[in-house]
Amino acid sequence: DAGVIQSPRHEVTEMGQEVTLRCKPISGHNSLFWYRQTMMRGLELLIYFNNNVPIDDSGMPEDRFSAKMPNASFSTLKIQPSEPRDSAVYFCASSLRTSGRGTDTQYFGPGTRLTVL
């Protein structure tokens, strides 16, 4: 199994530019999560999807952030325009929601390290 795949692994961009992060979940998984990790704030849940539908986006910092999941095998997190304070490691995770209760194990990708200059 390939695991959760994220691209790019590293991204360096200038303030004001658009950034798109990509995620391919584990095949067959039906839940997908986007997290942000920084030293100051730790690991934050930004948004998650069940069956390609956004369920909870309360963690999205502001309107500059948007996420889509057009199909079961692909999701994007977009930042437009980017700012230096967006610099962080962004993780995608997926799970197979079988129990309907919060026991599903989340499998994390390797992350994308974003630096906004």
Next chain:
Amino acid sequence: AQSVTQLGSHVSVSEGALVLLRCNYSSSVPPYLFWYVQYPNQGLQLLLKYTSAATLVKGINGFEAEFKKSETSFHLTKPSAHMSDAAEYFCAVSDRRSSASKIIFGSGTRLSIRP
């Protein structure tokens, strides 16, 4: 709202010594509890999880955790530390009543191993 508190942002032990990482949870009903590990430059991976069966949960790499309702704790232990255990460890909680898949993570504890 549910939450977890990890006591100690950094723990250092000698190789071969006992590892104890502390986690306390806050919940109106017994939650589901998890420990995840993050090695440098990698994503998180599940060590173990508690789902209301046995209160002593065994995980990978020799780790185990015990759910103690009276203390609202879910501490992670390993009898003998190995250099390869150096990593960041996250305690996490989810609501067993909820149909959502959301997990709330603690702030993490960095484990260092002294030779």
